[in-house]
Amino acid sequence: MGLRPLAPGLVILAAFLLVAILAPVIAPYDPVLQDPLARLQPPSLAHIFGTDNFGRDIFSRVLHACRVDLQMAIIGVVFPFLIGTVVGSLAGFFGGIIDLCVMRLIDIVLAFPFLVLMLSIIVILGQGLTSFYVAMALVGWVSYARLIRAQILVLKTTDYAMAATSLGFSKMRILFKHLLPNAVAGSLVFSMSDAVLVLLSGAAISYLGLGVQPPTAEWGVMVAEAQGFVTQAWWITLFPGLSIVLLAFGFSLLGDAMGEVMGVHE
Template structure:
């Protein structure tokens, strides 16, 4: 079976990012948080491929190590909303009635607020940090998965195989988990690939505002924020982490498009 080209390209970029993240201790030539102030703001050279920042830290090493942090943000930032949204969407769609009405009203309330504004409000209340970001993204991001799964369940619960399972006396839990859920997850899995892009960008934005990952940890959003004051004199501080962020987001976007094409799912 021929794989769609966007899927191949996207997975190649993701695989390269994973390899760099795993090999960071060997690929990065310097400690990402070690300061060397006499060599601060050095332009790209053979000694420092991406130059140095205002603290003399090697930008190339920080970009490589930051892949670990941003991939972690993308994975856990999607995993928790995926689990919560899937559970709510499955329960709401299958049971219907009052349960469905209550959950859908909660979805409407969450959707009434802009995504980033609500997330920033939660993080500001909980305090800056990666844990606060995960909690905020879980409380806000589950609604998309809940709506996707619910829509699939509403169709699947009237299917012949579900009717046959009910006639055989299977419990509701077995029907939901073993018969409906596997068929209802395809669209959500495809959506999660593109959602990783939003989560990584949101994590970078939150870190840029000082509410996410805290310095001196190497993270692309922090690096962009720290380099903005030197954009006219030391462009490399913000340019290289910005390019890395765009490339990784492009990889996940291509993978999502290719996976949707392969599985026949339109987002």
């Protein structure tokens, strides 16, 4: 039952990864090349996804944008995952003042709406992908920290954890070799759903002009640039929008499959 969404999820993500790698080879045109004579052309044999208001080939831009958006989804999850895992593990295992400080810090971060806090950090740091990654790391780690902390609190009372303590193993060995590998399953499953959130957040930030900057091809930027032409050139927003939905769907399917296989329910 749990394996049913695994194959389509892997196929979708593998396809996007392949497109990202081969984009310079597959794309028939330069993604930033403007052709005023080819403005707002509908899908055709020459431009299978049509052209935008600058005469740029949308198919080529969608392919190249895949590299940026896939990078955002992966990097935007990796750093919060690593930070949250380490911080949550230490808080749950050692407790006391460490746990108190971590939980109060988590409460402070969660007191602000996610997107508002993200935007505030990016505005302070400046536009660009680097600022986006920093903002995601500073905001996104709290969910992983809470998940790991809760698992560690349960696992450190198990028989094998107490046996490791009675054998004289160091606390760091008990935590990172015996407890953490058994506690990380829930976070791995959550990371797939989080990748969807990161992808949508990245597109939204770029749409607002604070993420990837034109003329770089990025799906959120493409939708933002096309908002004034939706009624007369539907294809400009359709294809980058579908790309966002399809990649997010792939991550969701993989997350569902992982949750069933690992016996984790979000």
